Amino acid sequence: xxxxxxxxxxxxxxxxxxxxxxxxxxxxxxxxxxxxxxxxxxxxxxxxxxxxxxxxxxxxxxxxxxxxxxxxxxxxxxxxxxxxxxxxxxxxxxxxxxxxxxxxxxxxxxxxxxxxxxxxxxxxxxxxxxxxxxxxxxxxxxxxxxxx
Numbered sequence: 263x264x265x266x267x268x269x270x271x272x273x274x275x276x277x278x279x280x281x282x283x284x285x286x287x288x289x290x291x292x293x294x295x296x297x298x299x300x301x302x303x304x305x306x307x308x309x310x311x312x313x314x315x316x317x318x319x320x321x322x323x324x325x326x327x328x329x330x331x332x333x334x335x336x337x338x339x340x341x342x343x344x345x346x347x348x349x350x351x352x353x354x355x356x357x358x359x360x361x362x363x364x365x366x367x368x369x370x371x372x373x374x375x376x377x378x379x380x381x382x383x384x385x386x387x388x389x390x391x392x393x394x395x396x397x398x399x400x401x402x403x404x405x406x407x408x409x410x
Contacts, residue, residue, distance in 0.1 A: 285308060285311075285313065286304075286305075286308060286313065286315055286316060286319070288304060289301050289304045289305055289308065289316070289319065292304070293319070296328075298323065298328045298329020298330070299329045301319075301323075301329070302320075302323060302329055302330065305319050305320050305323065306320065309340075314344050314347045314348075314349050315344075315349070317340045317343050317344035317347070317349070317352070318340070318341070318344045318349050318351060318352045320336075320340045321336075321337045321338075321339075321340035321341040321344065321352065321355075322337075324336040324337040324340065325337035325341075334365050334366065337365075338356075338359075338365075338366065340352075341355050341356050341359075342356060345376055345379055345380075346379070348379060348382070348383055349383075350379075350380050350383035350384065350385050350388075351380075353376045353377070353379035353380035353383065353385075353388065354376070354377070354380045354385055354387060354388055354391075356372070356373075356376035357373045357374075357376040357377040357380065357388060357391060358373075358391075360372040360373035360376065361373045361391065361395065370395055370396075373391075373395060374392060374395060374396070374399065376388075377389075377391050377392045377395075378392065
């Protein structure tokens with residue numbers, strides 16, 4: 263009996279440690295199972311705590327209409343919030359959406375802004391997109407700062 267208690271305690275401690283390392287672990291399991299309605303409240307809770315990855319997840323939920331109505335206004339808000347906190351993928355997505363004009367109006371200045379954020383986070387793809395928009399914008403490995 264004592265051995266069983268030790269095993270259970272060890273499992274509980276490992277689970278608690280894993281959750282501490284990745285507070286979105288349960289959310290990721292739910293999303294992987296496509297259980298969006300259960301994941302959304304947990305994502306919203308993590309967003310309220312300032313979790314940047316959760317902001318990106320919420321943007322994706324709204325952008326694709328996963329477990330909720332598709333809402334591009336909310337998607338833009340959460341992608342932008344995460345991107346402005348240096349979330350690389352959100353910044354790339356915002357840049358892409360501003361370049362394409364598929365969801366909201368084309369705006370190369372905004373695309374440049376978000377691609378620069380992603381580029382500073384190590385995104386080679388964002389750097390390439392910047393060069394496509396304006397070949398002079400990426401020269402000699404330096405990136406102008408338009409965040410001012």
